[in-house]
Amino acid sequence: MTIGELADRFALRTHVLRHWEATGLLSPAERVNGRRRYSTRHIARVAMIVRGKAAGFSLEQLRAVLDASDAAERRVLLLEQRAELERRMEEIAASKTLIEHALECKAKDFTECPGFRKLVEQLANGPAVAPVETGELRGHLPG
Numbered sequence: 001m002t003i004g005e006l007a008d009r010f011a012l013r014t015h016v017l018r019h020w021e022a023t024g025l026l027s028p029a030e031r032v033n034g035r036r037r038y039s040t041r042h043i044a045r046v047a048m049i050v051r052g053k054a055a056g057f058s059l060e061q062l063r064a065v066l067d068a069s070d071a072a073e074r075r076v077l078l079l080e081q082r083a084e085l086e087r088r089m090e091e092i093a094a095s096k097t098l099i100e101h102a103l104e105c106k107a108k109d110f111t112e113c114p115g116f117r118k119l120v121e122q123l124a125n126g127p128a129v130a131p132v133e134t135g136e137l138r139g140h141l142p143g
Contacts, residue, residue, distance in 0.1 A: 001038045003029070009043070010050050017046070025049065025063050055085055094123055 007014045020026035026045060029036035045066060052062045061081065068074035098119055107113035 001043070003036045003038070006038045006042065006046060010046055012046075012050070020046075020049065020059075023059070025059055025066070052081075055081075056088065057081060098123070 001009075003014045003017055006012075007017055017026065021028050026042065026049070029038045029042060031037070048066060049059075049062050052065070053059070061077075065074055065077045065081070068077060098116070101113075101116050101119055102110040105113050105116060107116075110116050
């Protein structure tokens with residue numbers, strides 16, 4: 001696979017792959033007639049880099065996982081990354097709950113709505129906001 005084909009496959013620009021090679025994140029491709037040729041091993045590694053970056057991990061964190069000396073070390077790193085993803089997913093779910101309430105709230109100012117304020121209080125008291133049943137708190141006017 002050429003550099004252009006690999007880049008297209010993951011919606012990347014070719015300079016990104018060159019940068020990853022230069023920094024050691026991606027092993028250099030074999031050269032055929034002076035042109036880079038990537039293997040299935042490269043494809044798998046690029047997939048992990050792309051998905052890891054989308055999940056918010058740094059290139060250094062990804063390098064540590066991809067270049068771990070053994071399976072046990074890799075497992076520890078992956079468990080740490082999974083825990084961080086789970087924490088972020090809880091934060092995203094809490095944000096989504098607040099946004100959904102604001103979208104459906106009938107109050108003139110949703111920040112004055114008792115239901116919204118209850119969600120904010122829950123958020124302040126813990127890491128996650130429990131989803132609210134449709135209509136349970138929505139549409140309440142400040143009282």
